[in-house]
Amino acid sequence: MLIRRAPMFRASEITDETLYLDRRSFIVGGAAALAALPAVADAKAPTGAPLKAARNGAFVNPDAPTKIEDATTYNNFYEFGVDKGDPSRLGHTLKTRPWTVRVEGLVGKPKTFDIDDILKTFPLEERVYALRCVEAWSMVIPWIGFPLSALLKQVEPLGAAKFVEFVTLNDPQQFPGQKGGIFGGSLDWPYVEGLRVDEAMHPLTLITVGMYGQVLPNQNGAPLRVIVPWKYGFKSGKSIVRIRLTADRPKTSWEKAASQEYGFYSNVNPEVSHPRWSQATERRIGEFRRRKTLMFNGYADQVGSLYAGMDLKKNY
Amino acid sequence: MWLTGLAPVGYLLGCFATGDLGSNPIELVTRTLGDWTLRILLATLALTPIRILTGQAWPIALRRLLGLFAFAYATLHFAVWIVLDFFFDWEQMAADVVKRPFITVGVTGLVLLAPLAATSTAGTIKRLGARRWRQLHRLVYVAAVLGVLHYLWLAKVGVRTPWIYVAVLAVLLGVRVVDALRRRARHARL
Numbered sequence: 001m002l003i004r005r006a007p008m009f010r011a012s013e014i015t016d017e018t019l020y021l022d023r024r025s026f027i028v029g030g031a032a033a034l035a036a037l038p039a040v041a042d043a044k045a046p047t048g049a050p051l052k053a054a055r056n057g058a059f060v061n062p063d064a065p066t067k068i069e070d071a072t073t074y075n076n077f078y079e080f081g082v083d084k085g086d087p088s089r090l091g092h093t094l095k096t097r098p099w100t101v102r103v104e105g106l107v108g109k110p111k112t113f114d115i116d117d118i119l120k121t122f123p124l125e126e127r128v129y130a131l132r133c134v135e136a137w138s139m140v141i142p143w144i145g146f147p148l149s150a151l152l153k154q155v156e157p158l159g160a161a162k163f164v165e166f167v168t169l170n171d172p173q174q175f176p177g178q179k180g181g182i183f184g185g186s187l188d189w190p191y192v193e194g195l196r197v198d199e200a201m202h203p204l205t206l207i208t209v210g211m212y213g214q215v216l217p218n219q220n221g222a223p224l225r226v227i228v229p230w231k232y233g234f235k236s237g238k239s240i241v242r243i244r245l246t247a248d249r250p251k252t253s254w255e256k257a258a259s260q261e262y263g264f265y266s267n268v269n270p271e272v273s274h275p276r277w278s279q280a281t282e283r284r285i286g287e288f289r290r291r292k293t294l295m296f297n298g299y300a301d302q303v304g305s306l307y308a309g310m311d312l313k314k315n316y
Numbered sequence: 317m318w319l320t321g322l323a324p325v326g327y328l329l330g331c332f333a334t335g336d337l338g339s340n341p342i343e344l345v346t347r348t349l350g351d352w353t354l355r356i357l358l359a360t361l362a363l364t365p366i367r368i369l370t371g372q373a374w375p376i377a378l379r380r381l382l383g384l385f386a387f388a389y390a391t392l393h394f395a396v397w398i399v400l401d402f403f404f405d406w407e408q409m410a411a412d413v414v415k416r417p418f419i420t421v422g423v424t425g426l427v428l429l430a431p432l433a434a435t436s437t438a439g440t441i442k443r444l445g446a447r448r449w450r451q452l453h454r455l456v457y458v459a460a461v462l463g464v465l466h467y468l469w470l471a472k473v474g475v476r477t478p479w480i481y482v483a484v485l486a487v488l489l490g491v492r493v494v495d496a497l498r499r500r501a502r503h504a505r506l
């Protein structure tokens with residue numbers, strides 16, 4: 001099989017200078033469109049509302065994007081339930097306004113961001129990333145967002161900060177899956193994920209607010225989630241309310257549930273099996289034949305150096 | 317009985333025809349066939365307890381057909397795994413059978429069912445002798461335990477349906493054990 005890997009930048013993909021210099025008017029236009037959104041969809045969650053962002057050609061997976069119907073109905077989001085159909089069926093119970101994200105911990109300037117301020121402050125771009133689930137299926141999704149590093153720089157991380165913890169909203173009223181049944185709940189809430197600071201600051205790591213030219217649907221982690229394309233999907237926390245910089249490695253929800261199956265790093269790695277299945281191949285949703293899984297989900301050139309000298313079998 | 321037994325396959329074919337198999341059709345088909353294998357197998361194993369508890373003879377007449385349906389669904393489930401899921405990637409499948417306990421027990425369960433299906437005719441019962449035939453067919457208990465274990469081990473955190481199958485199987489086997497103990501007690505008294 002021919003393995004295609006996009007270089008970080010191609011000369012043809014560098015944004016035209018005039019467009020670059022005119023970026024402010026572009027952003028203002030986008031912000032104006034966003035400001036109009038609540039009026040269009042005030043009672044319902046802003047699912048399906050258009051969200052404009054220019055595609056960043058440096059981050060475009062060459063494979064065909066997954067159908068939007070698949071990407072919005074085949075979801076793992078245990079806050080709504082363990083079945084893949086639960087998130088799209090029950091997504092309407094989540095209210096994404098008002099919404100704030102507290103960024104705190106080992107930072108010089110802790111700050112509470114309002115989602116609408118975030119949308120106005122940070123220039124949005126579209127990136128097409130491969131998404132590889134730990135369950136050996138994958139998709140290709142055009143996300144809209146901005147680098148997490150831009151957000152973190154605003155709060156001025158201290159030198160002592162070594163890890164970043166992402167906390168998802170904990171509210172059983174809005175997340176029926178958090179109620180727990182007669183036999184107990186599925187995970188320990190709130191959902192906690194984490195990255196090393198250098199992983200969090202990596203240009204690939206995206207704060208995501210939209211997909212397919214639309215505001216992020218509730219079932220995909222609205223209003224704001226993180227996307228870490230070289231790690232298994234569960235590392236990319238959804239519906240985030242708190243980001244905390246810490247000296248110690250966060251204890252993640254999946255580590256608590258089954259640490260031998262879901263490690264802290266969880267980098268996509270065809271050579272390191274999940275204890276119950278092989279990770280060597282994956283089914284791309286919409287395709288018939290399995291395809292080979294690529295090291296770091298195809299982002300080895302960009303992120304391989306983060307793990308130089310590390311035993312990836314031990315640090316799974 | 318035939319209609320009931322064929323209904324799940326008919327349902328899948330209907331979904332296939334209308335394009336309603338969801339985002340991951342192969343996974344859905346594999347799961348549906350696996351679910352029905354276990355349901356039919358447990359239904360087969362429920363017939364003797366029904367006879368014990370009600371004293372009626374009719375359930376026994378259904379045993380063979382239901383058992384063969386269970387074997388047919390297990391075979392289809394396995395065939396989908398080989399053809400649709402891994403598309404004859406024998407190397408990876410062999411590695412999975414050896415390395416993944418849930419696949420090992422699943423395949424073993426199917427292998428154990430095969431001789432039972434092969435000796436299901438009246439002729440083979442005669443040839444083997446009723447006693448030996450009955451001993452051979454006790455393998456169905458092992459196959460059922462392995463089948464439920466297969467489901468239990470593959471399910472992810474938070475999915476609790478396999479425990480329903482564990483409970484049902486425990487009841488069905490439990491009724492037999494209690495019945496056997498009571499009969500032995502009666503024997504001892506005679």
